[in-house]
């Protein structure tokens with residue numbers, strides 16, 4: 001084929017998934033044969049669900065794009081950088097090559113669906129590390145955002161780690177450690193706009209994959225404007241998100257932000273549920289118009305746990321009347337601080 005990357009045209013079966021083709025990235029260069037750029041271009045141009053994976057030589061190198069990578073525009077494309085299937089990224093992509101650039105994009109049109117980004121460490125992007133736009137039924141799992149492959153060395157992206165806009169039914173994380181994303185948290189960890197049925201499950205924000213604290217300084221872990229029917233956490237323990245060492249946890253805004261459920265999460269705590277990792281500001285803020293959202297629940301499994309934080313839940317202007325709020329406070333509070341409810 002005259003290409004350094006191998007294209008397996010025959011149908012490949014991997015972990016129960018049926019791929020039209022498997023493309024192996026073999027070069028960390030920006031462009032040319034064997035690069036991620038060529039792999040994406042090929043997956044976009046060939047019909048069917050393609051798998052883009054990486055040669056093991058790249059587990060010690062860094063891919064540094066110097067111009068925007070092409071977006072994923074063909075349904076069913078998977079980019080998989082977790083080469084040993086342990087749930088942690090083995091491939092590092094840095095945005096240090098240019099001043100303003102997104103990392104990977106799932107991008108384009110309402111018919112685009114079913115893409116997966118897995119096992120990548122995405123650092124040093126000045127714009128979004130991943131952007132999902134006008135697309136549905138996609139998955140982002142097993143990635144590090146603003147943290148390199150070591151899992152502890154913080155090199156933040158500057159804007160949102162993930163932006164989801166005008167999209168629905170996307171899953172960020174999953175159930176348990178094999179699908180967990182780790183966010184150092186940039187301006188936002190996850191920024192959602194005009195989107196619905198987004199599931200944010202099982203992620204760590206401000207916390208390393210091993211449960212220890214990352215460098216402090218992250219801003220807003222999750223921020224949503226005009227979002228509907230989203231699920232942040234859940235009653236199963238594997239869906240618990242953990243927020244620690246940040247300025248703020250979750251914020252929801254907008255008149256049409258409704259029917260979202262924030263449940264079963266830890267705030268201001270390590271994953272052990274006991275060690276404090278303070279939230280400097282507010283854990284959950286709902287303001288400027290959202291209605292019929294639920295924070296917590298009536299069962300122990302659905303309650304959020306608030307540890308060290310300046311404010312637990314803040315229901316702001318026009319958000320009080322229709323927002324159910326149940327929570328439990330079980331961890332020690334620093335002297336002089338208190339949750340707001």
Ligand SMILES: [Ca+2]
Pocket residue numbers: 020042043044045046047048049050074077
């Ligand atoms: Ca394809």
Ligand SMILES: [Ca+2]
Pocket residue numbers: 081082083084085086087088089090119
């Ligand atoms: Ca791995």
